[in-house]
Amino acid sequence: MENLIKDIDIISPKVAQACDFKTTEDENTGKAKKLYIESYGCQMNFSDSEIVASIMKDNGFDTTSDFEQADVIFLNTCSIREKAEQTVRKRLSQFNSLKKSKPELTIGVLGCMAERLKEKLLEEEKIVDVVVGPDAYRDLPNLVSSAEDGHKGVNTFLSREETYADIAPVRLNSNGVSAFISIMRGCDNMCSFCVVPFTRGRERSRDPYSIVQEAQDLFEKGYKEVTLLGQNVDSYKWSPEENNKARLNKKEEEVSAVINFAHLLEMVAKVSPKLRVRFSTSHPKDITDEVLHTMKRYDNICKYIHLPVQSGNSRVLELMNRTYDREWYLERVSKIREILGDECGISSDMIAGFCTETEAEHQDTLTLMDIVKYDFSYMFFYSERPGTLAAKKFEDDIPLETKKRRLAEIIDKQNAISLERNKLDLGKIQEILIEGTSKRSELQLRGRNSANKVVIIPNNQYQKGDYVKVKITECSPATLFGEVIS
Numbered sequence: 209m210e211n212l213i214k215d216i217d218i219i220s221p222k223v224a225q226a227c228d229f230k231t232t233e234d235e236n237t238g239k240a241k242k243l244y245i246e247s248y249g250c251q252m253n254f255s256d257s258e259i260v261a262s263i264m265k266d267n268g269f270d271t272t273s274d275f276e277q278a279d280v281i282f283l284n285t286c287s288i289r290e291k292a293e294q295t296v297r298k299r300l301s302q303f304n305s306l307k308k309s310k311p312e313l314t315i316g317v318l319g320c321m322a323e324r325l326k327e328k329l330l331e332e333e334k335i336v337d338v339v340v341g342p343d344a345y346r347d348l349p350n351l352v353s354s355a356e357d358g359h360k361g362v363n364t365f366l367s368r369e370e371t372y373a374d375i376a377p378v379r380l381n382s383n384g385v386s387a388f389i390s391i392m393r394g395c396d397n398m399c400s401f402c403v404v405p406f407t408r409g410r411e412r413s414r415d416p417y418s419i420v421q422e423a424q425d426l427f428e429k430g431y432k433e434v435t436l437l438g439q440n441v442d443s444y445k446w447s448p449e450e451n452n453k454a455r456l457n458k459k460e461e462e463v464s465a466v467i468n469f470a471h472l473l474e475m476v477a478k479v480s481p482k483l484r485v486r487f488s489t490s491h492p493k494d495i496t497d498e499v500l501h502t503m504k505r506y507d508n509i510c511k512y513i514h515l516p517v518q519s520g521n522s523r524v525l526e527l528m529n530r531t532y533d534r535e536w537y538l539e540r541v542s543k544i545r546e547i548l549g550d551e552c553g554i555s556s557d558m559i560a561g562f563c564t565e566t567e568a569e570h571q572d573t574l575t576l577m578d579i580v581k582y583d584f585s586y587m588f589f590y591s592e593r594p595g596t597l598a599a600k601k602f603e604d605d606i607p608l609e610t611k612k613r614r615l616a617e618i619i620d621k622q623n624a625i626s627l628e629r630n631k632l633d634l635g636k637i638q639e640i641l642i643e644g645t646s647k648r649s650e651l652q653l654r655g656r657n658s659a660n661k662v663v664i665i666p667n668n669q670y671q672k673g674d675y676v677k678v679k680i681t682e683c684s685p686a687t688l689f690g691e692v693i694s
């Protein structure tokens with residue numbers, strides 16, 4: 209998922225300066241104890257840490273940005289590639305001496321690695337006290353208090369219902385302008401390379417009324433942008449009969465039909481024309497024309513789609529169990545261009561060196577990139593994950609040097625295309641939403657255009673949260689630079 213997966217094997221112009229994890233910030237509401245959370249992996253995990261902080265807050269914890277001050281340390285972990293897990297293991301070993309000098313400290317491993325490894329983590333990592341999977345966060349206060357009494361605990365129960373719909377997240381990962389809203393959990397797709405269906409469980413959609421309410425609350429608190437999150441947002445589906453009966457108190461026409469992603473998008477877009485709406489991730493097999501038409505109808509739905517292709521070759525796509533082929537994918541891209549035009553941003557994820565991939569098949573990925581012209585991509589080499597279909601069925605037979613060389617070719621191609629795409633913006637007038645000062649200089653402001661590109665402007669009278677019209681004057685592969693049009 210975009211912006212998003214920050215483990216260190218990601219190579220993308222967009223995330224070149226990104227750190228590989230996020231931590232909590234200091235919050236002082238007078239609670240007795242301090243919680244420090246470090247979050248790895250995708251936006252879903254960052255969003256989950258906000259739910260965890262909320263649950264812990266109700267149980268006597270403020271967050272801290274300093275792990276040395278913490279009574280409880282949580283690592284919210286990712287299993288997507290081997291490197292992501294290695295990073296967490298290294299981090300745990302760094303906490304060893306801290307735990308020795310402060311034996312009352314509780315250390316918890318949450319998230320996908322907890323789910324994948326379960327009890328084994330307690331055996332392998334002696335300093336860990338609690339191991340809790342993504343659907344069991346309501347049990348954290350119990351597990352932590354048992355750990356304080358010297359009893360280690362594991363809860364990796366995966367639920368078919370849990371969506372944490374009633375929990376108001378503590379906004380940890382936010383600049384006060386933009387926030388994540390989780391709209392569904394889990395994934396039913398079983399792509400052969402992917403560990404997510406095993407770590408996140410079955411797909412389930414959250415009550416749409418709680419989603420709209422959350423967007424409304426955020427807007428009232430001054431937020432200007434929400435990103436609707438799910439592994440496969442286009443398969444969002446909520447039917448009143450199957451869900452919360454309390455909703456049936458609503459007017460008949462409000463509850464009679466099944467709500468799909470296009471409907472949900474529209475409901476959130478209607479909160480306010482001044483609230484930008486983004487979403488991630490779209491699966492090429494599921495993105496519908498109805499979603500594209502809804503995007504077109506609302507100016508505040510950002511014209512940007514993260515549409516991971518993984519490979520440009522149909523045989524490899526079949527082995528990956530992506531359930532679409534090259535032609536299907538290219539047809540979806542043509543439809544996006546037809547309905548939303550050339551200015552709609554499109555990004556992708558790519559995997560180099562999947563099992564049995566030939567040089568010619570790798571070339572197909574490069575030629576597909578030339579056709580689609582992605583604005584940017586998240587690019588990886590294949591990392592076999594235990595328990596996945598690919599690990600069971602196929603040999604991980606592409607040598608590491610070959611995987612790395614193919615990845616480098618994909619990255620070079622993407623950098624050239626990103627620059628080419630950014631050059632098309634030169635001279636254009638675009639509306640950007642200011643997110644804060646530029647990372648490089650306090651004298652510049654950083655915003656984002658509808659297509660999700662970062663735009664840097666001189667720091668004059670504007671503040672974060674302002675919408676500003678700018679003319680694009682310069683660009684690099686990763687960034688646009690503009691001047692304010694008064």
Ligand code: SAH
Nearest residue numbers: 209401402439489516557558588589590591
């Ligand atoms: N639900 C999203 C992807 C989530 S995982 C989708 O279907 O598009 C984010 C990305 O990590 C994937 O798109 C894929 O490119 C990459 N990824 C997943 N498993 C991987 C593996 N075993 N090795 C390398 N990259 C992987």
Ligand code: SF4
Nearest residue numbers: 395397398399402404
């Ligand atoms: Fe993984 Fe595929 Fe689900 Fe994405 S759609 S999370 S790649 S199984």
Ligand code: F3S
Nearest residue numbers: 249250286287288320
């Ligand atoms: Fe996300 Fe990593 Fe889990 S990408 S869903 S945190 S395996």
